[in-house]
Structure formats: structure tokens, C-alpha cells
Amino acid sequence: MLHFGGGSHPENMESTYQAIIPGLPDDLAFRCLAKVSHGYHGLLEAVSKTWRDVIRGSDYSSFKAREGWCGNWLFVLTEGSNSQWTAYDPDADRWHPLPKIPRADPSLHHYGFSCVSVRNRFLVIGGSYASYDPEFPNQRPLVTNDVMQFDPFEKDWCKVASMQTPRSHFACSVVRGKVYVAGGRKSSGSRGLALAEVYDPLEDRWEELPPMPAPQMDCIGLSYKGCFHVLSDHVGLPDQNTSEVFNPSDRTWQTVEDVWPFSRAMQFAVTVVGDDRVYTVVDWGESSIKTRDTDQGEWYNVGSVPPVLLPDHTRPLEAFGYGFAAHGQDLYIVGGKVLKWEELGAGRFDIVKLDLVRVCDPTVVPLKWRETRPMGGLARGAVIGCAFMEESQEC
Numbered sequence: 282m283l284h285f286g287g288g289s290h291p292e293n294m295e296s297t298y299q300a301i302i303p304g305l306p307d308d309l310a311f312r313c314l315a316k317v318s319h320g321y322h323g324l325l326e327a328v329s330k331t332w333r334d335v336i337r338g339s340d341y342s343s344f345k346a347r348e349g350w351c352g353n354w355l356f357v358l359t360e361g362s363n364s365q366w367t368a369y370d371p372d373a374d375r376w377h378p379l380p381k382i383p384r385a386d387p388s389l390h391h392y393g394f395s396c397v398s399v400r401n402r403f404l405v406i407g408g409s410y411a412s413y414d415p416e417f418p419n420q421r422p423l424v425t426n427d428v429m430q431f432d433p434f435e436k437d438w439c440k441v442a443s444m445q446t447p448r449s450h451f452a453c454s455v456v457r458g459k460v461y462v463a464g465g466r467k468s469s470g471s472r473g474l475a476l477a478e479v480y481d482p483l484e485d486r487w488e489e490l491p492p493m494p495a496p497q498m499d500c501i502g503l504s505y506k507g508c509f510h511v512l513s514d515h516v517g518l519p520d521q522n523t524s525e526v527f528n529p530s531d532r533t534w535q536t537v538e539d540v541w542p543f544s545r546a547m548q549f550a551v552t553v554v555g556d557d558r559v560y561t562v563v564d565w566g567e568s569s570i571k572t573r574d575t576d577q578g579e580w581y582n583v584g585s586v587p588p589v590l591l592p593d594h595t596r597p598l599e600a601f602g603y604g605f606a607a608h609g610q611d612l613y614i615v616g617g618k619v620l621k622w623e624e625l626g627a628g629r630f631d632i633v634k635l636d637l638v639r640v641c642d643p644t645v646v647p648l649k650w651r652e653t654r655p656m657g658g659l660a661r662g663a664v665i666g667c668a669f670m671e672e673s674q675e676c
Contacts, residue, residue: 285503294615311335315345319433320370320377341432351433351672352402357604357656358666359616360632364391367660369638371608372656381651383427383439389423390567393449398670399460400482403431404441405666409449424449424467426519428480433670442485446476446628452502452511456529458482461490461509463499463527473498477527493525496537503551512551513540533564539578552607560612560643562586562605569641570612584648589619589635596622600635604664608671614639616656616664634662 292295314335317325326333326509335341345351355369356379364387366379373516374647382405387579411422426444444462451465451474465501468493473496496514504510526537541561549562559573560583568586573579588597603617615638622630636656643650 285325288584299329301331301335311341311344315341315348318372319354319368319436320352320373320375323377328484342436346401346434346474349673350616351403351670353672354403354433354664354670355606355608355613355615356398356403356431356670357615357664358396359634359656359658359662360662361439361659362659362661365659366666367654367656369656371653376654376656376658376660378658379431380437385465386410387565389510390465391500392665393451394666395451395453395462395465396461396666396668397453397455398668399455400458401433401670401673403430403433403668403670404460404480405429406453406460407444407451407465414617422449433522441482442480442487444480444504445473445478445487445489449476450499452497452500452509454502454504454509456504456509457509459664461502461529463490463493463502463511463525464513472496473500475588479529490527491532491534491671493527493534493668495525497525500550503553503559503645505553506557506662512513537541552605552612554607554610560607562614568599568601570648572643583643584641585647586614587639588651589637591619591633595622598633600637602663603635604667604669608669610644611640611670615667616660616662618662636661638668 301307302313302665314332322336323337325338334449336422353371356366360368365381366377368379369376389410389412391408393409395406407425407426409424412420416545424447426447428441428443429438430441432439439587444459447467448462448465453460453462460480462478464474467474475492475496477493478487479490479491493511497511500511500513502509502511505665511525515526522539523536523540526535551559553559561571563569563571569578570583570586572583575593586600589600590597598619600617600619604615606613606615617635618629619633619635638655639650640653641650
């Protein structure tokens with residue numbers, strides 16, 4: 282139990298003591314503030330010096346961590362954000378920037394990484410670092426095995442245990458509270474990897490897994506019905522409808538004949554809701570949202586991502602390069618870009634970077650889209666990384 286006073290005080294302290302919330306014991310007031318979601322913290326700190334000291338104090342973050350009150354976070358990294366992640370609080374409908382990830386050379390461009398949320402922590406895993414310097418266009422990127430963790434209670438980054446194998450453009454997903462990775466590349470010109478491993482966040486330890494039956498590169502991963510699915514860069518092509526599936530229960534891989542309505546060469550994203558409801562965006566002319574019949578394995582259209590209407594342009598425009606994530610029952614479409622063509626048909630266009638955030642409940646058909654608060658600031662354009670953290674008690 283936390284104790285912040287609220288009882289009797291010496292006379293010489295009465296003039297300096299201020300209750301956190303007048304009329305409430307400080308323990309109860311502290312608990313009330315701890316339940317407020319992170320998007321409101323800036324407003325809370327502006328109320329008074331007492332509240333600011335509470336919000337910024339170590340007792341506050343420690344108490345929230347013990348209770349598992351991390352709140353809900355949508356983490357987004359865009360091309361125009363100068364490598365700084367931004368976070369959205371759906372309860373407060375507010376965006377705020379995160380501290381920059383500490384690294385030796387902040388001028389390097391980070392890409393090919395994976396990002397996931399697990400047990401109330403957000404992880405940025407592996408990837409490649411390359412220079413922006415145009416004087417060295419052929420400089421080979423550095424592939425890393427580093428794993429950086431964002432703590433939503435301390436609101437800061439730290440380095441945790443590194444993967445055993447450096448890799449970029451690899452499959453990654455969370456299955457039953459552990460992070461699984463497989464495939465990818467060790468360098469820009471290398472063949473795909475068959476190596477796989479799993480991270481236990483409670484022990485901060487990576488463990489090698491049996492390798493996949495075949496190497497995979499430029500692959501993605503998803504958790505589906507308790508298994509780790511690895512979709513290769515050829516998934517969706519007529520003669521390449523297989524995926525590698527790892528079952529954590531017996532630690533075996535199986536090559537599964539399956540049908541996925543996209544190719545890795547296309548702009549697409551996949552998210553799973555409730556462990557068995559899979560949604561994907563297929564960007565082939567019109568951006569269609571499809572879902573999968575969990576019993577039959579067949580795909581069908583749910584609806585489309587609505588076009589973008591710019592205030593100074595008469596024609597609706599199709600967005601591309603956006604982020605795609607799920608929170609509760611809702612699907613989020615974040616950021617992206619559009620090609621704004623000249624109205625007179627001269628064949629010239631401008632690339633407009635978007636900070637739009639659009640949301641729908643895919644179980645309600647026809648889809649009813651709504652816009653939430655835009656990202657704002659430097660956060661706009663193509664989304665490089667995107668993941669939701671949902672508050673849980675799995676601490």
C-alpha cells in the first residue's frame with residue numbers, strides 16, 4: 282500500500298502540505314490518477330505541481346506496472362518522423378511522441394525490422410541500418426540482432442536480450458505470450474534463412490527452435506489458432522500457396538497447403554482478432570478488406586478502404602503505404618500517401634503524405650468508417666512500423 286499522508290501533520294508542515302485531490306485520502310487519490318490513460322498525462326501534469334510530481338514520480342510508474350495498468354497504445358513509425366515513434370491513446374483520442382530510441386548512430390535509416398507488443402511491453406526487433414549519405418550509395422547495410430523495448434510505465438526505451446541470429450525482413454509474431462521469429466536475411470544480397478527462435482519476455486531469453494523446412498526471406502508472421510504461421514514472399518501466387526506453420530506444443534514445423542488472397546509483392550497487411558479472425562487489406566487497384574472463414578478457410582470481401590478526399594482536389598484518391606492494426610473489435614488504417622494528379626490532365630502529380638487515422642468495426646456490414654484524431658507533427662506518410670498494445674493482466 283502506498284502512503285502519501287492525509288492524516289495529521291505537524292503545524293510547521295501544514296502550510297506546505299497539499300492533498301493530491303482535496304477531500305480524498307492520498308492513497309485513493311493516487312489510485313484514481315493511476316487509472317487515467319497515458320494520453321491524458323500531459324493534461325494532468327498541467328493541473329498542478331502536485332499532480333505533475335505524482336505523474337513523473339517512480340511510485341506512480343511502479344504502481345501502474347504492478348497493477349498492469351499500461352493502457353492501450355497504438356505505436357506508429359512513419360517515413361517522415363525522423364525515426365521517432367509516436368503513440369495513440371484510443372481512450373483519450375490523443376497522439377504523443379515517444380522518446381527516440383537510443384542508438385550509436387542516429388543518422389542511420391532503420392528498416393526491415395519487426396515490432397510486436399507482448400506482456401505489456403513493446404519490442405522493436407532486428408532489421409537493417411543503412412546510411413542516408415548520397416556520397417556512399419553502395420554502402421552495405423548492417424543487419425542487427427538488437428531488440429529494443431519500450432516500457433509504457435517508465436515511458437522509456439531499454440535494450441533487452443538480443444536474438445541469436447541477426448536478421449531483417451523476417452517473420453515475427455506473438456503466440457501465447459512469447460515472440461517467435463523465423464526466416465529473413467542476414468545481408469542485402471544473402472539467401473533466405475531457415476533459422477527460427479523464440480523469446481520469453483519473462484526470462485529475457487532467446488531460445489533456438491528447429492529450423493523451417495525451407496529458407497524464407499521477405500516473409501511475414503502471424504499467430505493463428507495457437508500456431509506461428511510464416512508466409513513467404515511468394516504466397517498468393519498461383520503455384521505458391523504454401524506456408525510454414527510451427528506448433529509450439531510439439532515444437533514441429535509443417536508445410537501447409539493454403540490459400541492467401543495476396544502476394545508479398547503487393548501492398549498488404551494482415552492482422553488477427555481473437556486468435557482466429559484474420560483480416561487483410563489487398564491493395565490491387567481498390568483497397569479491399571477481406572476476412573477468412575475459420576471453418577472453410579475461404580476468403581470473402583468485407584468492404585473497401587474509402588478513398589481520400591483532399592480539400593483542394595475534386596477527385597477521390599486511393600491511398601497506399603498505410604498501416605493496418607486491430608484493437609478490440611476495430612480495424613485501424615493509419616497514414617499512407619496519395620498521388621494528387623493535376624486537374625487539367627497534364628500527367629503531373631504530387632505525392633501527398635497523409636496523417637489520417639480511419640477506423641471501422643468489420644463485423645458491421647456495410648462498413649461504417651470514422652476518422653479519429655490525425656497523427657499530426659512529423660508523423661505522416663508511409664507507415665514503416667505499426668502495432669497495438671492492449672492492456673492485459675499478463676504481467
